[in-house]
Amino acid sequence: MLKTLVQLLGEDAGILRRYSWMAVLYGALCGLSIASVVPVITHLLNNDVRGATPWLLALLAGVILCWGLRRHVEQAGIRVGVAILQGARHRLGDQMASMPVGWFSPQNTARLSHVVTQGMMSVAQLPAHVFTPVIAGVITPLVLVGALLVLHWQLGLIALLALPLLAAVLGLSSMLAKRADSAFQQRFAEASQRVVEFAQAQSVLRAFNGEGNSLRLLEDASLQQRRSGMRLIWLSSSAAVMNSWVVQAVFAALLICAAFWLNSELDGGLQNGDMAALIAALLLVSRFVDSLQEVAGYSEVVRNARGQLDAIEELYAVEPLPEPDRPQIPRDSAIELVDVHFRYAAQEAEVLRGLNVRIEAGSMTALIGESGSGKSTLAGLIARSFDVSEGAVLVGGVDVRQIASAQLAGQISQIFQSTYLFTGSIAENIRLGNPDASDAEVREAAELAGVAEIIARLPQGLETQVGEGGTRLSGGERQRITIARALLKNAPILLVDEATAALDTESQAVIAETLTRLRGQRTLVVIAHQLSTIAQADQIIVLEDGLIVECGAPKQLQAQQGRYAHFLKQRQAAAGWRINQQVPTGARN
Numbered sequence: 389m390l391k392t393l394v395q396l397l398g399e400d401a402g403i404l405r406r407y408s409w410m411a412v413l414y415g416a417l418c419g420l421s422i423a424s425v426v427p428v429i430t431h432l433l434n435n436d437v438r439g440a441t442p443w444l445l446a447l448l449a450g451v452i453l454c455w456g457l458r459r460h461v462e463q464a465g466i467r468v469g470v471a472i473l474q475g476a477r478h479r480l481g482d483q484m485a486s487m488p489v490g491w492f493s494p495q496n497t498a499r500l501s502h503v504v505t506q507g508m509m510s511v512a513q514l515p516a517h518v519f520t521p522v523i524a525g526v527i528t529p530l531v532l533v534g535a536l537l538v539l540h541w542q543l544g545l546i547a548l549l550a551l552p553l554l555a556a557v558l559g560l561s562s563m564l565a566k567r568a569d570s571a572f573q574q575r576f577a578e579a580s581q582r583v584v585e586f587a588q589a590q591s592v593l594r595a596f597n598g599e600g601n602s603l604r605l606l607e608d609a610s611l612q613q614r615r616s617g618m619r620l621i622w623l624s625s626s627a628a629v630m631n632s633w634v635v636q637a638v639f640a641a642l643l644i645c646a647a648f649w650l651n652s653e654l655d656g657g658l659q660n661g662d663m664a665a666l667i668a669a670l671l672l673v674s675r676f677v678d679s680l681q682e683v684a685g686y687s688e689v690v691r692n693a694r695g696q697l698d699a700i701e702e703l704y705a706v707e708p709l710p711e712p713d714r715p716q717i718p719r720d721s722a723i724e725l726v727d728v729h730f731r732y733a734a735q736e737a738e739v740l741r742g743l744n745v746r747i748e749a750g751s752m753t754a755l756i757g758e759s760g761s762g763k764s765t766l767a768g769l770i771a772r773s774f775d776v777s778e779g780a781v782l783v784g785g786v787d788v789r790q791i792a793s794a795q796l797a798g799q800i801s802q803i804f805q806s807t808y809l810f811t812g813s814i815a816e817n818i819r820l821g822n823p824d825a826s827d828a829e830v831r832e833a834a835e836l837a838g839v840a841e842i843i844a845r846l847p848q849g850l851e852t853q854v855g856e857g858g859t860r861l862s863g864g865e866r867q868r869i870t871i872a873r874a875l876l877k878n879a880p881i882l883l884v885d886e887a888t889a890a891l892d893t894e895s896q897a898v899i900a901e902t903l904t905r906l907r908g909q910r911t912l913v914v915i916a917h918q919l920s921t922i923a924q925a926d927q928i929i930v931l932e933d934g935l936i937v938e939c940g941a942p943k944q945l946q947a948q949q950g951r952y953a954h955f956l957k958q959r960q961a962a963a964g965w966r967i968n969q970q971v972p973t974g975a976r977n
């Protein structure tokens with residue numbers, strides 16, 4: 389827990405250390421103040437007011453000090469929370485910038501967004517509202533155990549043994565409740581996803597009168613969530629009861645021991661001093677049990693906080709891809725895969741299983757294959773979004789792991805199906821491709837990507853604000869801006885995830901024009917869905933279940949009458965389309 393907080397606080401970690409020591413000191417001072425009641429009672433019951441006076445003064449000073457220190461501890465806790473909110477997002481941003489691009493799948497991004505919103509807020513509230521009473525609730529009883537040991541060693545011993553017992557029971561109940569909680573969180577996320585899907589699909593569902601099936605999925609997910617919620621309630625309440633019971637059991641054990649003590653004293657004739665010691669011991673026991681009860685009461689909150697901190701810890705555990713000690717410079721823009729194997733996680737099956745292929749510099753390669761065959765994964769490995777599990781990916785004859793990440797990023801431009809624009813103007817978004825580009829170069833890239841038509845309609849032209857995520861533009865318009873961005877970058881390798889037929893046809897036309905224009909000038913690797921694109925390629929790679937099942941020029945593959953020829957027939961039949969193997973005029977310029 390502390391390690392994650394220290395990571396979150398970075399150079400501000402000193403505030404947390406100071407706060408922790410103050411909280412420990414506060415707990416100890418509370419314990420000492422309570423313990424000083426013992427001599428006060430003992431002296432007063434023996435009619436020794438003079439002897440009691442210094443202890444009374446000490447008690448008073450202790451109470452005042454505790455009160456003052458508590459305020460400082462609270463303020464320090466709030467300072468830690470503020471430091472977390474001010475700096476941790478920035479530090480998480482640094483961590484994100486170092487994480488492999490391949491890590492940012494939709495699921496991981498959703499988890500990340502939960503951490504930086506809800507998680508961070510809960511964690512920031514911990515020091516002031518949870519840690520102070522918990523730290524004091526642990527330290528105060530330790531001091532009281534010491535006092536009890538001095539007063540009556542048997543009582544002290546029982547109190548001492550109660551501490552590890554209570555820790556074990558708290559740990560066990562927290563583990564049980566944590567399991568139920570993670571099951572509930574998972575069901576909750578699933579049910580939320582179903583609801584969002586249901587809302588998003590309303591137009592389709594109504595058009596096709598298909599609400600029944602979707603509603604059933606929604607109801608199933610809600611039922612699962614309800615069941616896991618019931619289990620969570622049952623286990624959490626049982627855990628709370630178990631914690632409370634064990635504290636009460638400790639109290640009972642201490643009382644029984646005190647009763648035996650009283651009995652033995654009665655047998656020998658009860659003295660005033662014994663009576664005073666017994667009353668003082670009972671007072672210590674009651675304060676000891678109160679503190680334990682307070683810690684037990686916070687166990688649920690601490691467990692929830694642990695969950696949030698675990699999620700943050702997971703983010704910090706993601707290792708950046710290693711940078712080479714002696715970076716090498718790629719010779720050209722050729723790409724080669726040498727016996728490439730890849731799996732997303734150690735326990736998962738391989739999604740690429742021994743790929744060998746060479747993509748010549750300046751050539752155009754189309755990747756085709758069924759959904760899930762591994763096309764995007766292959767493209768991601770070329771850009772080193774993640775590292776291969778076995779084998780090597782070479783760019784310009786150099787293993788991508790031996791190329792400095794900035795150098796490799798400079799070699800590769802990418803056009804994705806999903807587009808993202810940053811808040812700012814159209815020009816600023818295009819300029820991201822090359823921050824040093826002149827206005828004329830930005831305008832030229834905009835022209836080439838078909839952005840000129842968009843800006844002609846907008847009164848502020850290139851300076852028009854796109855809105856957060858580009859929400860003021862249509863999907864096709866956003867895509868063209870990202871194409872302009874990629875063109876402005878002017879990298880020797882261009883990876884393109886071509887739009888499927890269902891997506892914006894105008895953007896597809898711009899991508900097709902871009903490919904035609906760049907053909908022969910850049911190394912083009914296209915996850916191709918359009919027959920016209922595939923026909924332009926110098927080389928086609930057919931992927932099936934993580935294997936290259938065919939590779940060669942379009943004509944050569946067509947003649948083989950294999951997978952590609954079959955794929956062509958299917959697509960032509962579906963589209964009523966005849967493929968023209970002639971390269972379009974102007975394609976090679």
Ligand SMILES: Nc1ncnc2c1ncn2[C@@H]1O[C@H](COP(=O)(O)OP(=O)(O)OP(=O)(O)O)[C@@H](O)[C@H]1O
Pocket residue numbers: 493732739757758759760761762763764765766
């Ligand atoms: N982040 C990920 N974590 C785990 N498995 C993944 C991840 N991304 C993809 N996969 C799996 O890897 C396999 C190959 O996926 P990939 O996206 O490369 O295929 P694809 O051919 O590009 O599919 P599509 O055409 O649908 O985009 C699939 O089985 C997919 O489920």
